[in-house]
Amino acid sequence: MLAAVNSPRYRCTACGNLTRFDVTSTRRTRAFHHYTVGGELSVESEEVLNESIEEVACHWCGNGRSVVEAD
Numbered sequence: 001m002l003a004a005v006n007s008p009r010y011r012c013t014a015c016g017n018l019t020r021f022d023v024t025s026t027r028r029t030r031a032f033h034h035y036t037v038g039g040e041l042s043v044e045s046e047e048v049l050n051e052s053i054e055e056v057a058c059h060w061c062g063n064g065r066s067v068v069e070a071d
Contacts, residue, residue, distance in 0.1 A: 012058035014066035020059035021067065026052045 010021050031046040057064035 009070040010056055010067050011070040012061060012063060012067050014063040015058060015061040017058050017060045018070065022055075022057045022059050023053060024055040026054060 009018070011018050012021075027048055028050040029046050029048050032044045034042050034044050036042075055064060056067045058067055
């Protein structure tokens with residue numbers, strides 16, 4: 001799993017959720033792809049060059065308007 005270095009924490013003010021969110025984002029990455037002789041791919045390193053968060057919605061209540069960044 002790839003985690004953003006400075007990813008914010010979120011909180012849903014509608015239901016109180018602090019742990020589960022549906023985040024829609026666009027990423028531009030640079031990755032090292034290593035293919036085996038048999039053609040199987042493994043990504044050995046990936047660097048996020050740019051990321052734009054488009055939408056964050058609460059996974060539990062579905063509300064996107066009540067999600068705020070938690071301190």
